[in-house]
Amino acid sequence: MKGINPIVHAFSLDIEDWYQSSFDFNAPVNEVCVHNTRLVLDFLLQYNVKGTFFIQGLVAKAFPYLVKEVHSRGHEVQSHGYSHRPINNMTPGEFKEELEETGKRLEDITGEPVTGFRAPDFSIDKESFWAFEVMYECGIRYDSSIFPLKTSRYGIAGFTRGYSIIKTLAGEIEELPVSVLDMTWFCGFRVPVGGGGYFRLFPSWFLNYGLRKLGSQGEPFIIYCHPYDFNPREWQRILKRVPWHRRLHQGLGRRRFQEKVAELLKRGTFGSMSEVLQRIHEETSQDKTSS
Template identity: 35%
Template sequence: MTLPAVRSNALTVDVEDYFHVAAFDTTVSSDNWAKLPQRVERNTERLLEQFDHSQAKATFFILGWVAERYPQLVQKIHAAGHEVASHGYNHAKASVQTAAEFATDISRAKALLEDITGSAVTGYRAPSFSIGKSNEWAFDALAEAGYLYSSSTYPVVHDLYGTPDWPQQPYKRPEGIWECPMPVLNKAGKQWPVAGGGYFRLMPYWLSKKCIDSYLQQSTAPYMFYFHPWEIDPQQPRFNAAPLKSRLRHYTNLHRMSAKLDRLLHDYQWRTVREVYQAYFV
């Protein structure tokens, strides 16, 4: 099958620092975050330069903790024509918060980002895709807080997250909010993750591209890619006390990510979630 000559895909960045990741929850206390070397600002600025060179636009799901410390970074993202969206405030998984804690977290992050940019923030992504059957009440909270869409579910089987029996297409929830799940490739009776993240770093580029192309042939829904600023930073401090599995997931191929990202930006057309999914949101 011949792919369309031009098809816009959604490029997304979860803006958090290397010490925020869930893999290090048991290694690094949030009480010590501010004491650690901060690298998110420069890494994100490098991405802005990379995106500008490729004329790519992206949605930046920004952690409130980061935005509060680097408001000028949020302004720079907004001024460059990218979409500013919310990643919550404290990077706490939605699945470990109470309904009241979650409502406070997402409202605090939204208000902070809107104060910095002067524009409405309508998108949200839960840390670690942590909305599922046990906390569907999160969609009520998101709708009440004024969000238009969420990108907080991944219909795969995974040891840390996953909603394999939930829709794979964008859909409007009964609560009134749109959910845009991460894309999966249906092959050999299974649902394979093809949305980037650690898989993109771990796999050779040719295989990632083959998976993306297969998805574009298979699905009429938009393709969405995600990653983090720390993934282009091989010089980041190392947490040697973290579990081996976490270290392997986090540190493998960091030195190759920037070049692979260049190839990805060249091979496909990238726009914001709001633009790519607009036909659903109307």
Template identity: 30%
Template sequence: MIEKPIQQFEAAPVVNGLSVDVEDWFQVGAFEDVIDRDDWDGLSLRVEDNVARILDLFAEADVKATFFTLGWVAKRHGALIRRIADAGHEIASHGFDHARVFNFTRQEFGADIAKARQILEDASGTSITGYRAPSFSIDGRTPWAYVELAEQGYAYSSSVAPVAHDHYGWREAPRFAFKPLPWADLVEIPVTTAMFGGKRLAAGGGGFFRVLPYAFSRWAIRQVNRTDGRPAIFYFHPWEIDPQQPRVEGAPLKSRLRHYTNLHKMAPKLRELVHEFAWGRMDMLAHIEARRAVDLAA
């Protein structure tokens, strides 16, 4: 009798959350003190062309993602928002004009997310169930933000960077999905961190992805997938693939270094990333993560 060989099965790869924070080059937190919001409409609008390049990259890799979009952008680029949705990607909210949550009162925050949601839903023809705070600005100072999100019917937020950083961060927050309110279904899905020497390292994309070698991101995502058994949450911005964008000379040196370093390397690195790992939309990931989220109040 000839024995049949034992079949070897590889575990299915963890599907990670891929996200784009849709804002133009002049709307970033690094330039908020040198570029006035009243001047935005007079500046070169580059977000539409940059998002088109991102859509082509995602189509090439056959991946779907979530586009956390400013209401300000959607109001001026409605056709672009519909194109994103028609391509099978999720449209989610990034607030109206990139104001940080901890600078709002609860009432102002509620008005901001309601305004942005209406514009995004009108432009995309889809329901908006996800939110990401500009500059990851939900933290220990803003417990009311989750109450407002829950009462307005949001299913998930991805607004926390659980690290210490001079620009943002809530280092006491859990590294992985948690339920910030015991009475609500709302789940918070923090951006990815990796562990090294007992310390948390920011590893979810953005400037860290641009500045550090690609090998760091590969190591971090593999650690989260294989050691923790959880999905990584990765983000970037359309302006990060745009080396030809205007330079803001009046900004602080640190802000300019963070914003402009390695812009020319970003697109090739993204291409490698989206082909190497499994990626999906944040709303689909939220359904899975909600079932195993820890209760922050527990």
């Protein structure tokens, strides 16, 4: 993909309750995720950014007013599944039920169709590609669930970096993964720079380099964050509930997270996932016209 001008990058947020989504799927969702999401809404207002909020169905059920608030403040509302259980542990029927339940709740609140999806913990792997057909049948037209790099927990090694189209028997789904960098000067390693724990791990200069590098290649930078990333005190609050071996990993680098995102938002033009796709469609139709 070349020459999209001006480049629009995407800011996206997966709205979930940290403890329920990461440690106990049967735990109730806590109102602190409302507080944390409002921190992000106020943060984005400072930079005049309207992003995409992938909202978990359980959160929409518990706090429908939060979905309304996100939507009325001009952000795009899309689906993050219902229970946060991994897709690659579900049957197609279970996944369909989750998608329909979440889609209906979000659509009832916003009055707009749900057409975008991000899987909990990027849990679509090569064995669970059936999920794309289910998505299409449920009205989903774009997805951001594939992590284009294999880690110990998720991801698909060598998957297309940036935009691609996934064909299913039901129809096509546009795939827009979170950003990774191909480090040709560093043994050809692929490095994740799109958000979450990687924002906590990497210094600001490296993330800014990633934004510049992808931008220079005409590729949008796709950020993903969680509401609790914007509340450095939350990890201390629930520290005692987190297994000891995950405390260091969960606590590392939380204080500077917000500053790092702010640096990126100041350096680029950020919008929603749909805006990025719109630019790609415009670019594609220009290419067709000129060829």
